[in-house]
Amino acid sequence: MRTKLFLAFILIILLALFSNVVFERLIMTDFDEFLMGSDEDRIYWIMASVEGSFEDGEWYGIKLNEALHWGLMLGFESYVEDIKDGMIYSSEDVLASMEPNMVKRMKSFLKLPSGRGEYTWYPLYSRGRELGKLYVRPLERIGRIPIKEEIFRRRGREFLVTSFLIAGGGALLLAVLFAIYLSRPIRQLTISAEKIAKGDYSVEGKISERKSRDEINKLKESFNYMAEALRREDLLRKHLTSNIAHELRTPLTIIRGNLEAVEDGVISDPQAVFENIKDEIARIITLIEGIEDITRAEASFFKKGTALALDLKEFVESIAAGMRKIVEEKGLHLRTEGPPLTVLSYPEKLHIILKNLLTNAYKFTREGEIVVEWGKVSREDVKGFHLTVRDTGRGMTEEEIPNVFNRFYKGAESGGTGLGLAIVKELVTVLGGEVTVQSSLGQGTEFIVFLPIQ
Ligand SMILES: Nc1ncnc2c1ncn2[C@@H]1O[C@H](COP(=O)(O)OP(=O)(O)OP(=O)(O)O)[C@@H](O)[C@H]1O
Ligand SMILES: [Mg+2]
Structure with a gap:
């Protein structure tokens, strides 16, 4: 898991860096195009000069020399081809006509003769008539302009390297942190699952709490x-x-x-x-x-069943009615008391709960009465209802009380299995409620069941 996450992050980082490379390439291409664009401007300037040296039907040598001279200064080797007479003047003629000092100076910023690349030609016109062609090719430049170009290109490469280091390094660090952070709960789950597999069930709550609902x-x-x-x-x-x-x-x-x-x-x-x-x-x-x-x-902890609307008064009275005969035969009085109340609950479970409490009250009471009460209650903001079974029976000792909900615990005169109250406790817990007991020896006992309204 951790490795997969990490690899996924690395892939994202590589994609980001790749986009950086593409970006840098695009900028460089733009820059090259810009340079070419300014080359075009210069060539049109030379063309205009060359065309200007054709006057009254003939080429003016001095002007032609000047035009191609400018061409050289602007970084182009060129020659002019007349439509009829072929090549009439070239950069070489210009150089030949120049003083040696001038040639030397020119060679200080231009590589002469460079002979680099193919010539490109442009048509020459004068008053709508075609004069011939101007052939041009760039000269290799030494000095200021190329240095600036080179600086720009170097900056581009530096940008790429820096972004590689900052973005790549930062993202790598983040990737490591994220991989650890995201995989931590999964690791905890794995460790807990392994513990369970070995029979250690004490893992509940050990998985760190996270607030989000992810x-x-x-x-x-x-x-x-x-x-x-x-x-x-x-x-x-x-x-x-x-x-x-x-x-x-x-x-x-x-x-x-x-x-x-x-x-x-x-x-x-x-x-x-x-x-x-x-x-x-x-x-x-x-x-x-x-x-x-x-x-x-x-x-039923795994399968609660369906909650039904229940008339509590009717429900309690019908169960009490079923027991009234044997209770009265023992000389006891059975009383039910509570307001009309409809709750959403699980009648089957409620029936088992009440039956067990009533049977105990009957079993452990010799004289007096058994009372079943119910009503609405709120506990710590949880709305619910209570079901109380009270008797005037033998009561319990302080030592007995904490044990009554334990499985198989039974006191004297039980005659049962000691499972009744354990079942009550289990069912009440399943329903999200609580059962409490109060008892005093020789006085009687009271069981209160609190259940939330479903
Ligand atoms: N109303 C009561 N008055 C006095 N003692 C009680 C009362 N209810 C329960 N007890 C004590 O708690 C013990 C456990 O009760 P529980 O209902 O779990 O088992 P039981 O009644 O003995 O057996 P079973 O219900 O399985 O037939 C009882 O044996 C008794 O000692
Ligand atoms: Mg019992």
Whole structure:
């Protein structure tokens, strides 16, 4: 990943530098064209002079000499060809007519004879009549003008090198920094994934928080979610296997003891033995059902189901109605209390939560009443509702309270599996809520479930 990012950056840098080269080339071409353009101007000047030396139907030698002389001064070797008589005058004739001193001076800034390149010809006219042709070719120049040209070209090359160094070097540095910065979360993800693969699920939150909602951040969120799911799965598996083994051992040992007694013929009341065995088998079945329930509650962490509009009053009263008979048979009173309230929630889960709390209240209360209350509440700006189950039962000791939500924890007179409140806690968490307990020994217990309105 890091290498790929880095290569991508290098490619971009090379493209940028390539565009620099193209840019420099274009400037140089423009410059060459500019120079050529000024050459053209000079040639037209010479042409005009040559044409000016044709007067009254004939060439004026002195003027012609002057025109080509100027031609030399302007950096051109040239000769004039008359339409009828052929070549009539050339730069060489000019040089021959000049004093040696003048020739010397001219040679100080022009390379003479240079004989460089092909001649180009231009037609000569006078009053609409064609006179002949002017042949011209540039002379190599020594001195001021070429030096300026050379300086300009050198500056161009320097510009290219400097931009290579500044842009290339800067971009390279940026590329390295970006590659490291962009690939860091991916590296963290990789490290965390490797840890998970080795069975270490404690990676949640270790991937640094980034505020933006970019793809990497979303990936990180999904990853943390996955890590949390795996951690829960792993914990659940570990707990369940050890607890199940423990919980199964007791009834199975009792069953085996009873069967061995039958085998040894030391049983006086076989009917009681069978009842015993049946009870223990029933315990095992309840345990398995409990495990199924908690596994289902765990699994709903991954699949919440659909929230439905729920008339809370109607919902609570119908569940209470189902329990009223056995509650009253025990001499207890069951009361429901709350405003008409419609919430968006998950009735199936809510049903399991309430049923477990009510069963406990019924189980651990000898006299008095069981109350179910509900209503709207807001907690730390989260709008929701509460479901409270209160009883006047045996209550709990301070030591017992922190354990009640643990799987397989059960107090005296439980007769159950100790999974009920663990299931409640699991489901409430899945729904994004919270469950709390208050209890005092001999006074009674109150469970408050807070759930956000979905
Ligand atoms: N309303 C209550 N009053 C007093 N003690 C309670 C109450 N509710 C729960 N407890 C204590 O918490 C323990 C755990 O409760 P939980 O519902 O998880 O298991 P259980 O009722 O013992 O078994 P299960 O619900 O699986 O049949 C109980 O055994 C009991 O000691
Ligand atoms: Mg219970």
